[in-house]
Amino acid sequence: MARIELPSLPSTLDIYSRAVLGALPVVGASGDRLPEDVLELRSLKVDPDNLAEYTKVCGLRFGDTLPLTYPFVLTFPIVMKLMVGRDFPFAAVGSVHAENVIERFRPISVTEPLDLAVHAENMREHRKGLLVDLVSEIKVGRELVWRQTSTFLHQQRTSLSGQPKPEPKEEEIPPVPTTTLRVDQKVIDRYAAVSGDRNPIHVSSLGAKAFGFPKTIAHGMWSAAATLSAVEGRIPEKATYSVRFGKPVLLPSSLNLYAQHVADGWDLALRHPKKLYPHLTATLRTQ
Numbered sequence: 001m002a003r004i005e006l007p008s009l010p011s012t013l014d015i016y017s018r019a020v021l022g023a024l025p026v027v028g029a030s031g032d033r034l035p036e037d038v039l040e041l042r043s044l045k046v047d048p049d050n051l052a053e054y055t056k057v058c059g060l061r062f063g064d065t066l067p068l069t070y071p072f073v074l075t076f077p078i079v080m081k082l083m084v085g086r087d088f089p090f091a092a093v094g095s096v097h098a099e100n101v102i103e104r105f106r107p108i109s110v111t112e113p114l115d116l117a118v119h120a121e122n123m124r125e126h127r128k129g130l131l132v133d134l135v136s137e138i139k140v141g142r143e144l145v146w147r148q149t150s151t152f153l154h155q156q157r158t159s160l161s162g163q164p165k166p167e168p169k170e171e172e173i174p175p176v177p178t179t180t181l182r183v184d185q186k187v188i189d190r191y192a193a194v195s196g197d198r199n200p201i202h203v204s205s206l207g208a209k210a211f212g213f214p215k216t217i218a219h220g221m222w223s224a225a226a227t228l229s230a231v232e233g234r235i236p237e238k239a240t241y242s243v244r245f246g247k248p249v250l251l252p253s254s255l256n257l258y259a260q261h262v263a264d265g266w267d268l269a270l271r272h273p274k275k276l277y278p279h280l281t282a283t284l285r286t287q
Contacts, residue, residue: 001119006041009074010081012196016093034120034132035087039078043113046074050194051110057190058225059181061232065107068241069225071114071146072102073195075136078118079150082134089123090130090154093199094211097220098131099151102241103287108138108145115139125158127165173269173276177256178230180273183218184252191222218249223280227268230259231284234266238287246278255279 046066054070055062083092108114115138122133131153138146192198200207201217208216224243228235249255249270256276258269265285271278 001036001038003038003040003117006039006078006081009041009044010077012077012080012198015077015080015084016198032089032123033087034089034123035082035085037082037085038117038119039082040118041078041116044074044116045113046110048110053190053194054225057187057194058222059229060225063110065109067225068102068104068228068235068239069221071108071136071138072100072148072221074114075116075118075138075148077196078116079134079136082118082120083152088120089132094154096153096155096245097150098153098245100221100224100241100243100245101149102239103147104237104239104241105143105145105147105287107237108140112140115141126153127158129153129155129158173271174258174260177271177273178259179257181226181229181255181257181270182252183222183226183249183255185216188216188218188222188251191219195219195221197221213248213250215250218251218253220245220280223249223255223270224282227257227259227270227280227282228284230257230268231266235284236265236286239265240285240287241282242285243280243282245280247272249279 050073051066051070052062054073055067058067060067080092082088117137118134120132120134124131131151134150134152136148136150137144188202192203197219201211201213202219203216205216228241254273256271256273258271260267265283268282268284269278270280
């Protein structure tokens with residue numbers, strides 16, 4: 001792998017201009033290999049104002065250490081820079097964020113200088129298309145403190161496309177949610193600004209419709225962060241947060257949040273309040 005050191009965080013506005021261009025059929029990238037580059041950024045300092053706004057919009061506490069999901073915001077521009085490269089096998093805009101796994105090896109202080117590294121791996125077929133893992137790592141000095149594996153789906157035909165859907169598992173849904181969340185366009189516009197994730201499906205009605213959604217939808221990682229508000233203060237220092245995204249959250253929406261304590265952590269879910277289908281299911285476990 002070639003290691004490429006970036007001088008600063010990439011501009012997400014520039015990246016999304018390239019991403020939208022890359023989504024056009026004539027221009028979009030295609031291929032069967034992943035880029036071998038590792039993009040790195042050294043000695044990044046957290047912006048306390050950005051962090052404070054992130055905690056407000058996600059319903060989390062502002063303190064001396066970073067919320068479990070906040071480093072996603074720090075690595076996101078680098079992930080996008082890798083995905084909009086000409087050697088990436090499919091367009092970033094239009095890809096579906098299907099799953100996300102965060103591993104925190106210890107709490108991260110707001111004042112620590114952070115070294116970030118991002119690479120792509122493990123492209124494989126799925127009955128709905130191609131899956132790719134974008135792996136982000138954060139170190140303090142030589143110590144690995146946080147790692148994330150974001151799995152993206154590019155919908156297309158593959159050799160697995162004709163396979164039947166797996167049988168859904170029986171779920172026991174608690175009769176009463178732990179709490180309810182309300183999300184609207186104002187909340188998502190604030191999250192887009194603080195996270196840099198200005199994907200048109202989140203911030204533009206026309207953009208959402210262009211990609212097949214009747215309305216704008218909430219960011220999956222806003223949902224993942226907001227879900228943790230139900231267990232804040234009870235998240236272990238060494239934790240693995242595994243999230244699977246379900247049906248999109250159309251704006252505006254009310255959501256039922258379920259948090260069930262189990263022997264080694266928490267089982268979490270965001271569900272439609274009437275139809276009860278999942279927008280997100282997750283596990284939070286001690287490492």
